[in-house]
Amino acid sequence: MKFASALMMGALAFGALSVSAVPAHAQRVSKVTGKSLGQMCTNQKALKLCDAYLAGVMDSEVWSRDYAVYQHDKAPVAFCVAPATTTDQVRTAVVSWLKGHADSLSQPAGKAVYLALHESYPCGDKVNSSSPAKEGSSQ
Numbered sequence: 001m002k003f004a005s006a007l008m009m010g011a012l013a014f015g016a017l018s019v020s021a022v023p024a025h026a027q028r029v030s031k032v033t034g035k036s037l038g039q040m041c042t043n044q045k046a047l048k049l050c051d052a053y054l055a056g057v058m059d060s061e062v063w064s065r066d067y068a069v070y071q072h073d074k075a076p077v078a079f080c081v082a083p084a085t086t087t088d089q090v091r092t093a094v095v096s097w098l099k100g101h102a103d104s105l106s107q108p109a110g111k112a113v114y115l116a117l118h119e120s121y122p123c124g125d126k127v128n129s130s131s132p133a134k135e136g137s138s139q
Helices: 002-020 034-041 044-070 087-100 102-106 109-120
Strands: none
Touching (some): 034 044, 087 102, 087 109
């Protein structure tokens, strides 16, 4: 009986270690493709949905950067959209980029937007380590 209990405890401990060893980078990815986002961003009736999607991607970069600064992480910044940049300007840049990168149309839209913003709004050599979120920037 003691052997069975010890065996069970060992199995549970091994199971707990196995679960904690699973990489944390597997995440849910939207089924929206670059093509559907491009269609959304060029359809007058769907512009608000497009703008919301783009704002969500930009916000995620701002908040992840804010968290990285808080954690003293030196992770690279994907893009730097100036606070004065309008939503129309961002949308136009993304749509133009999508038109020039047909391979991105079958990719997840989030990936395409990150690449488009990275190329359209590079950060340069110096990145302000203060959080744009704290500065109250809006779109």
